[in-house]
Amino acid sequence: MPGACEADGRWFALRGRELLLGADGEIPVGPCPVDSRSLQVLGELDGRPCYAVDLPETAAAPPGGVFVDPKTLLDRLPQRAGGMLARALEIIEWDRSHRFCGACGAPTAQHSAAIMRACSNDACRREHFPRVSPVVIVSVERGEEILLGRSPHFPPGFYSVLAGFVDAGESAEEAVHREIFEETALRVRDLRYFASQPWPFPHSLMLGYQAAYAGGEIVCAPGEIEDAAFFHVDRLPTSFPLKATLSHWLIRDFCRRHGRVWPPAG
Numbered sequence: 358m359p360g361a362c363e364a365d366g367r368w369f370a371l372r373g374r375e376l377l378l379g380a381d382g383e384i385p386v387g388p389c390p391v392d393s394r395s396l397q398v399l400g401e402l403d404g405r406p407c408y409a410v411d412l413p414e415t416a417a418a419p420p421g422g423v424f425v426d427p428k429t430l431l432d433r434l435p436q437r438a439g440g441m442l443a444r445a446l447e448i449i450e451w452d453r454s455h456r457f458c459g460a461c462g463a464p465t466a467q468h469s470a471a472i473m474r475a476c477s478n479d480a481c482r483r484e485h486f487p488r489v490s491p492v493v494i495v496s497v498e499r500g501e502e503i504l505l506g507r508s509p510h511f512p513p514g515f516y517s518v519l520a521g522f523v524d525a526g527e528s529a530e531e532a533v534h535r536e537i538f539e540e541t542a543l544r545v546r547d548l549r550y551f552a553s554q555p556w557p558f559p560h561s562l563m564l565g566y567q568a569a570y571a572g573g574e575i576v577c578a579p580g581e582i583e584d585a586a587f588f589h590v591d592r593l594p595t596s597f598p599l600k601a602t603l604s605h606w607l608i609r610d611f612c613r614r615h616g617r618v619w620p621p622a623g
């Protein structure tokens with residue numbers, strides 16, 4: 358039975374990587390619309406408690422409800438609701454992938470108060486917390502030009518700023534230099550931190566940097582970067598990242614500093 362606070366919750370119910378929306382196309386509020394046996398407390402948003410529920414792959418949507426790809430919500434959710442959605446996605450993914458202790462293989466159990474799973478083996482008792490994987494994403498600029506590239510899996514014509522995971526034992530700044538060199542053979546300098554963004558696909562934290570071109574000719578990493586080039590601020594690709602993404606903010610900030618409004622109207 359739901360408790361008093363659960364009767365007026367905001368429900369991030371996931372079936373696999375799909376999110377349940379209500380008949381109004383919004384994240385359901387009020388009493389739990391689904392079987393809430395696998396429930397995680399996320400925190401509070403606009404005075405309403407938020408919960409994540411992990412649904413079995415066979416779960417059917419309640420009447421009027423529909424399951425959608427959460428990425429389709431990115432551009433229309435307010436920032437704080439987007440943050441709560443990211444939290445729900447990451448915690449469910451962590452919960453699903455930490456049912457057994459990585460140290461000894463014994464089953465783990467959800468802690469009653471914290472977002473933590475504890476090993477059930479008395480000789481181990483290791484505690485497992487959600488992990489985030491830092492990714493650097495970089496706007497490399499050369500005067501009125503910005504370096505954009507595309508991966509083989511991008512839609513046709515789509516370009517973005519370059520990104521890559523931070524390695525173990527590496528600083529974010531070292532990762533910027535290494536990733537740009539590995540992907541394009543270019544050198545950069547004058548790194549400036551820009552902003553960060555949780556990216557729950559499945560559990561990244563994007564760290565945005567701006568950097569200046571320092572030298573080299575573009576050589577794309579085979580299999581990783583299909584094409585990369587410096588684009589003039591007036592001739593940017595017409596297929597670009599969603600407005601709610603850090604890559605979009607980096608390109609928009611580059612344009613703003615050169616007195617351009619981007620993306621152009623229409």
Ligand SMILES: [Zn+2]
Nearest residue numbers: 458461476481
């Ligand atoms: Zn263990």
